[in-house]
């Protein structure tokens with residue numbers, strides 16, 4: 001659910017997501033060749049699959065992070081902005097694409113960039129606070145916008161605008 005300070009909703013359809021992933025592929029084709037892709041789970045998985053198809057990349061790895069604490073990691077470190085790493089990748093990322101769906105505050109981006117400083121970090125969407133941390137992105141949205149990805153949505157009844165604020 002979108003929460004404060006998000007006041008705008010930006011729903012993204014599968015078609016739009018596919019189109020934006022292909023636009024990102026065009027830019028990355030010119031910057032390659034790439035040794036492989038490292039997807040940041042879970043949001044990076046879908047764009048990573050589309051980039052892999054367009055750029056003919058077969059080597060795909062993951063960095064698995066979560067901002068939620070586990071029994072072992074619920075303390076100070078996470079409150080200071082560190083993430084819980086379930087699985088990382090060896091090396092400094094040189095020659096690899098590091099893929100996520102978006103940057104918002106930049107917390108995830110900062111953390112994974114420190115882990116893989118030489119990777120080329122790409123996202124589909126970027127909000128201003130995280131944008132400086134991204135090497136290549138497709139679309140900027142404002143900081144108070146919540147992006148709704150197609151895998152988080154389902155078709156459902158839409159209340160007419162005139163009825164939304166009544167009562």
Ligand SMILES: O=P(O)(O)OC[C@H]1O[C@H](OP(=O)(O)OP(=O)(O)O)[C@H](O)[C@@H]1O
Nearest residue numbers: 041042043102103104105106107108130
């Ligand atoms: O710039 P930030 O403020 O760090 O926000 C961006 C991150 O938040 C979302 O992931 P989330 O942690 O919700 O997990 P998910 O990818 O597993 O859905 C998104 O996929 C980015 O990875």
Ligand SMILES: O=c1[nH]c(=O)c2nc[nH]c2[nH]1
Nearest residue numbers: 104145146147148149152
């Ligand atoms: O689905 C999402 N949309 C967003 O705008 C966002 N920002 C951080 N994490 C997010 N997840």
Ligand SMILES: [Mg+2]
Nearest residue numbers: 041042043044
């Ligand atoms: Mg994520």
